[in-house]
Amino acid sequence: MLPDVAQLPHWLSQQLANSSRISGYDYQHLSSRTAAVLIPIVLHPDGATVLLTVRADHLSQHAGQISFPGGATEYGDQDAVATALRETAEEIGLDGDRVQVVACLGEYHTISGYCVTPVVGILQPGFSICPDPNEVSDVFELPLSVLLNRSLYEKRWVSRQGVRGTTHFLEVNQRVVWGATAGILLNFALDLMLDGIPKDMTIEAANG
Numbered sequence: 479m480l481p482d483v484a485q486l487p488h489w490l491s492q493q494l495a496n497s498s499r500i501s502g503y504d505y506q507h508l509s510s511r512t513a514a515v516l517i518p519i520v521l522h523p524d525g526a527t528v529l530l531t532v533r534a535d536h537l538s539q540h541a542g543q544i545s546f547p548g549g550a551t552e553y554g555d556q557d558a559v560a561t562a563l564r565e566t567a568e569e570i571g572l573d574g575d576r577v578q579v580v581a582c583l584g585e586y587h588t589i590s591g592y593c594v595t596p597v598v599g600i601l602q603p604g605f606s607i608c609p610d611p612n613e614v615s616d617v618f619e620l621p622l623s624v625l626l627n628r629s630l631y632e633k634r635w636v637s638r639q640g641v642r643g644t645t646h647f648l649e650v651n652q653r654v655v656w657g658a659t660a661g662i663l664l665n666f667a668l669d670l671m672l673d674g675i676p677k678d679m680t681i682e683a684a685n686g
Contacts, residue, residue, distance in 0.1 A: 480623050483521050487580065487600050490519075490670070494581040494598065497669040502661050503587035504645060513592040514561035515548025517666065518577065519622055520601045527619035529601065530659070531570060534615050544655050546662070547572070547614075550592065558582055558595035570617055571608030576601060583666060588658045589641065596662050624650050626667040628674030631660060635680050644680055 481489045518529040533543050549565035551558075559582065563574035577599040586594045609617050624630060631646045636656075646660040655663070667674065 480526070480626065483523060483526055486519070486521065486526055487578065490580050490598065490600075493670045494583075497671070499582075499584035500665045500668050501584035501586065502665050504589040504643070504658050504661060510591050511593070512551040512558075512561075512595070513549055514551065514558040514565070514595045514597055515546035515662070516562040516566045516577065517546055517583075517596055517598045517662070518566070518572070518601050519599065520603060520619060522603055526622040528622050528625055529570075529572075529617065529619050530655075531609070531614040532616040532618075534611065534613055543657060543659070544653060545659050546596065548594070548597075559597050562595075562597040562599075569610055569613045571610070572601075572605060576605045583662070583669060586658055586662050586665065589643075594658065594662070596666070598666070618653070620650055620653065620655070624648075625655070625663050626670065626672055628664055628667050628672065628676055630674075631664060631676035633676050633678045633680055646676055 480486065520527045520529055530544050531547055533545055547566040547569045548562050551561045555561040555564065559579055563577060566572050567574055580598040580600060583596040583598065586596065588594060607617060631648045633644055633646050636643065636645050645657050646664055647654060647656040648660055
């Protein structure tokens with residue numbers, strides 16, 4: 479159970495300070511490039527949300543998928559926080575000064591060969607964005623309480639880039655969150671010591 483919006487920033491800092499920073503992966507292989515994404519938590523009075531993007535359809539990797547704003551590390555980036563804030567500004571025009579950085583989570587390794595560091599940040603309502611259509615096709619928000627509810631996720635078989643493996647899916651408000659984004663959110667929930675077990679559909683598929 480998440481605390482109310484007023485207590486959320488302090489609670490997040492406290493929980494993450496005591497967590498083990500769980501790492502994860504889409505598919506178990508060696509990641510060759512570093513990247514960082516921002517998990518932007520918006521503190522609306524009636525409940526916190528997470529700002530998410532839909533990647534443009536013409537992109538070579540993860541086209542059309544729901545993701546966090548972020549991208550690959552570039553020369554001159556001091557750390558993962560700098561990468562996440564720079565990439566977020568480039569993708570959706572969000573001013574990094576509006577983000578209160580809480581903590582970095584454990585690394586997440588993607589099938590596209592990236593070792594991603596998620597950066598948790600707090601946003602107060604009233605910020606402005608200007609999405610780059612070359613990077614994203616949509617920007618929207620989903621409730622934090624739903625995204626961190628591990629029992630709402632399903633583990634399913636998928637085939638990507640010629641590789642068959644498993645990943646997690648969450649369907650909410652006619653959106654489908656899956657892949658690395660879902661994996662990062664599930665690990666985030668574990669870092670916060672939240673309960674819940676995703677439903678394993680791979681067992682049912684095997685038995686069926």
